[in-house]
Amino acid sequence: MTTQATIGLDQQTKDIIKATVPILQERGAEITSRFYGLMLENHPELKNIFNQTNQRKGDQSKALANTVYAAALHIDQLEEILPHVKQIAHKHRSLNIKPEQYPIVGKYLLLAMKDVLGSSATDEVIEAWGKAYGVIADVFITIEEEMYEETRNTTGGWVGFRNFKVTKKIVESDVITSFYLEPVDGNLFPSYKAGQYITVKAKIDGEPNEHLRQYSLSCAPTEGVYRISVKREDAIGANPAGIVSTFLHEKIQEGSVLPISAPSGDFSLDQTDSRPLILISGGVGLTPMMSMLETVIKEQPEREVIFIHAAKSGNLHAMKDRVAEITSDYEKVTSYTIYDSPLKDDKCDKEGYIDFEWLSSILPTNDAAFYFCGPKGFMRAAYQNLKKFNVANDDIHFEIFGPAEDISA
Structure with missing residues (x-):
């Protein structure tokens, strides 16, 4: 990754990026919070992708700030963050993120830097970060395209969302309910690795946007069915009830149809290991x-x-x-x-x-x-x-x- 990903970055650019590490550590979350505000205001269609609950809590901003900070810290050796990049790429593949969305992200990330940092964000700094973002985005796009291709070539695999029918709905506890899913079209669908997840697309009456949520598959891959076991997130204090979990518990019944993505994720059981x-x-x-x-x-x-x-x-x-x-x-x-x-x-x-x-x-x-x-x-x-x-x-x-x-x- 280092030799290919950083080949387009000259030493001066890398030095400028490294010099921004302290300020990113201090004000990274402020920058990324402003970034999401700017981007979603100008591209409201992206609210169909980003979890608005995580936006309100600030979790998404903190996560992006950590990623930007890590990229700056390891700009000389980007392979150091490759495991993190692959983990995010799995989520992007599951959410059906497209290459053409990366320039949008880059535009508003740079605007947010200028907005928050003011005079500290000189033309030189913004230009350096523009170059660095381009390199990092290319890494993501390349890895994600490989993942999309692998999914397409898997028996029964698909890219995007495919309709699955709820064949069973089982109450597991006072707050957790399982949903068993099989494809509406009756065609083959891929197995998965124990530990992986799917993304559910929820279209909820009265909600202006679609909602995407990722849920771990909770049965063995050999069961011939997908099962997700969802906790109903009730309102606690200032935190409102979970929009999607409530929808699934209250509105989705046996026979209901849910669009889902193909299984994804890098957290999976290593079956080559025989130790305890x-x-x-x-x-x-x-x-x-x-x-x-x-x-x-x-x-x-x-x-x-x-x-x-x-x-x-x-x-x-x-x-x-x-x-x-x-x-x-x-x-x-x-x-x-x-x-x-x-x-x-x-x-x-x-x-x-x-x-x-x-x-x-x-x-x-x-x-x-x-x-x-x-x-x-x-x-x-x-x-x-x-x-x-x-x-x-x-x-x-x-x-x-x-x-x-x-x-x-």
């Missing part, structure tokens, strides 16, 4: 973990698995009966349940939170593959606990729902 598999989840973060669990018992039945799930209480704990059944049927699988606020008749292995002392007491080794997913606070704690347990970086795998964030800070 540790799956740790919090709340609805169990969805990709269930896909991995269902996969490994079928395809690696001799592999030791420890499945750890944390929920607030039993009524909010989805798929507990299925996990209990698997634990009973497969001697290599051990499961643990942690409830933060258990109800009167709840049974669990630990009350409160997953802390280092408890985790280290039940884990057989740190020479294992660790996968975890859940709310961001939960994931930060899980990451810190695993690092304290001396787990190698290459053995730590996680998925963040929504815009990427550094949980290792």
Whole structure:
């Protein structure tokens, strides 16, 4: 990536970019917040792509600011951010981002820099960032085109959105419901890797824009069906109820049709690894973990698995009966349940939170593959606990729902 991606950047340009690192660290979120405001005001059609809830929370702005900052920091060695680029490219492919949208982003990113930084954004700085953005955009476009081509060439694969019918709707807990999906056209559709997700396009009465949301597939790839298990996001304090999750829970029934993208994502189970598999989840973060669990018992039945799930209480704990059944049927699988606020008749292995002392007491080794997913606070704690347990970086795998964030800070 370095030799090809930075070949068009002269040393002076790279020096100017590197000189902007401190100000991007300080004011990056301010710049990207202004960027989204400018772009969506002038291109309202892009509201059909960008998650407006994340816009309101500021999560999207922070994620973009982190990406811009990382690009500036590693402008001499862009291969350092290649894993991050590929992760974003998977999401872009799932959202059907097009090459012609990149110049729009570049235009308003530079305008936002000028707007926020004022006299600090000299013509020289803006020109340097224009060049750098062009190079970085080309990297994204190239990687994404390869992903689109791979999807087109996959048996049953498609690019864009394809109509799937809800064949079953199953209530899993007080807040999580599963939707089983099969193609309306009855034609072949591709398998996926355990841990991947699809994008659902929601067209909601009364909403001016379409809404795109990404949901992990929660069953094994061999089931011959796609299943998503969606948490209904209720209003809490100043945060309104989730538009799409509420729509799915209340309006979508068996027989309803949903346009979805083909499976995507770089968070997936490595089945070439036969070491113990540790799956740790919090709340609805169990969805990709269930896909991995269902996969490994079928395809690696001799592999030791420890499945750890944390929920607030039993009524909010989805798929507990299925996990209990698997634990009973497969001697290599051990499961643990942690409830933060258990109800009167709840049974669990630990009350409160997953802390280092408890985790280290039940884990057989740190020479294992660790996968975890859940709310961001939960994931930060899980990451810190695993690092304290001396787990190698290459053995730590996680998925963040929504815009990427550094949980290792």
